Amino acid sequence: MTLLKPFWQVMITITPETWDKNYTCPLCGSQITSKKVFTEKIVVKSYDEDLKPNYEGINPLLYSIVVCNTCYYAALEIDFEKYISPIYLDELKNVLSTVKIPEAIDFGKERDHKTALISYALAALCYRAKKQLCKVAEMYLRMGWLHRDLKDIEAENKALAKALVSFEECYMSTYIEEEKEPMILFYLAELSKRFGKKEEARKWFSTLATKYKNSSSFYVKVGRERWKDLK
Ligand SMILES: [Zn+2]
Numbered sequence: 001m002t003l004l005k006p007f008w009q010v011m012i013t014i015t016p017e018t019w020d021k022n023y024t025c026p027l028c029g030s031q032i033t034s035k036k037v038f039t040e041k042i043v044v045k046s047y048d049e050d051l052k053p054n055y056e057g058i059n060p061l062l063y064s065i066v067v068c069n070t071c072y073y074a075a076l077e078i079d080f081e082k083y084i085s086p087i088y089l090d091e092l093k094n095v096l097s098t099v100k101i102p103e104a105i106d107f108g109k110e111r112d113h114k115t116a117l118i119s120y121a122l123a124a125l126c127y128r129a130k131k132q133l134c135k136v137a138e139m140y141l142r143m144g145w146l147h148r149d150l151k152d153i154e155a156e157n158k159a160l161a162k163a164l165v166s167f168e169e170c171y172m173s174t175y176i177e178e179e180k181e182p183m184i185l186f187y188l189a190e191l192s193k194r195f196g197k198k199e200e201a202r203k204w205f206s207t208l209a210t211k212y213k214n215s216s217s218f219y220v221k222v223g224r225e226r227w228k229d230l231k
Contacts, residue, residue, distance in 0.1 A: 017041045017058045020108070025068035026084050027092060033108045034066045036077070050190050051222065052145045059149075061142055065119035067107035072099050074122035076135070084130065091129040099125070113146050120146070133174055134184060137166035141187060164191040182212050186219035189226065202230050 018035040025032060043056040053061075066080040067073070073096065075082075084092065099122065105115055124139035140163035147156035167188050170176070176184060189204030205227035212220045 018063065018110075023066055023080055025071060025073055026081055027073040027089075027096075028068060028071040030068055030070040032066070032068055032070075034077070035063050035108070035110065037063055048148075050187075050194070051219075052148065061145065062111045062113070062116040064142070065116070065123045067119050067122055069107055072096050072101060072122050074119055074126050076123065079135075088130045092126060095125050095129045113150055117143055117146050131174075133166055133170035134176070134180065137163050137170055137184075137187070140166055160191055160194065163187065164195065167191065182208060182215060182217040182219040182223070185211075186223050189223060193226070193230070198230065202227070205230060 016038070018037050018041075020033045021036045023032050023034060024030070037058055037060040041058055042060050044053045045056040046054045048054065055061075064076055065074050066077050073092065074080075101118065105118065107115065107119060111119070120139045120143045124136050124143075127133075127135040127139060140159050144156045144159035144163060147153075147159055164187075167184055171184055171188060185204050185208035189201045189208060192198075192204060193201035205223050208220060208223040209227050
């Protein structure tokens with residue numbers, strides 16, 4: 001005979017979605033914790049036209065940024081503990097000294113969209129101070145996506161317009177790693193298209209499709225389709 005658990009017992013076995021990870025702030029030395037989402041809890045339900053992932057259940061984008069609760073230094077989790085070159089320290093400290101965050105906000109706890117948006121805004125400031133312009137652009141892109149979840153179209157457009165300007169700045173003025181370039185070209189094209197710059201969009205999609213014609217990148221695949229549609 002098979003013993004089946006009654007449904008109410010099954011329903012109360014809820015496994016946690018996040019865990020607390022410890023970090024040392026590279027700017028002020030504080031010990032902090034930040035929530036990380038268990039990989040197996042991340043379920044992508046669909047993608048929007050600009051490849052914004054829509055999740056079933058917990059949204060890992062809320063926890064991508066680690067923020068120091070003491071000095072507000074913020075960065076993507078993979079970058080957070082990286083050594084900061086002394087040439088950027090003054091600028092970083094300057095920028096962060098002007099930041100005012102409501103006391104009730106604790107970046108180490110569970111995050112809602114509002115807290116996550118602040119974390120991305122802080123990370124954008126820090127990446128700008130460290131002259132990592134493509135990362136600045138990515139921060140604005142994700143801010144646009146969070147505003148889209150909240151159905152705030154005006155704020156979404158504002159963030160995405162900043163993302164486009166930052167992607168342009170980054171592409172024109174900094175060294176781009178080859179593995180990052182398809183993503184950057186895709187967003188230069190996709191965001192140009194969104195803001196009605198058809199010629200620009202065509203140019204960027206064509207660069208993406210021709211320069212990376214043998215690449216298996218998802219951005220190249222989708223970009224090629226978009227380029228055909230625009231022709
Ligand atoms: Zn700190």
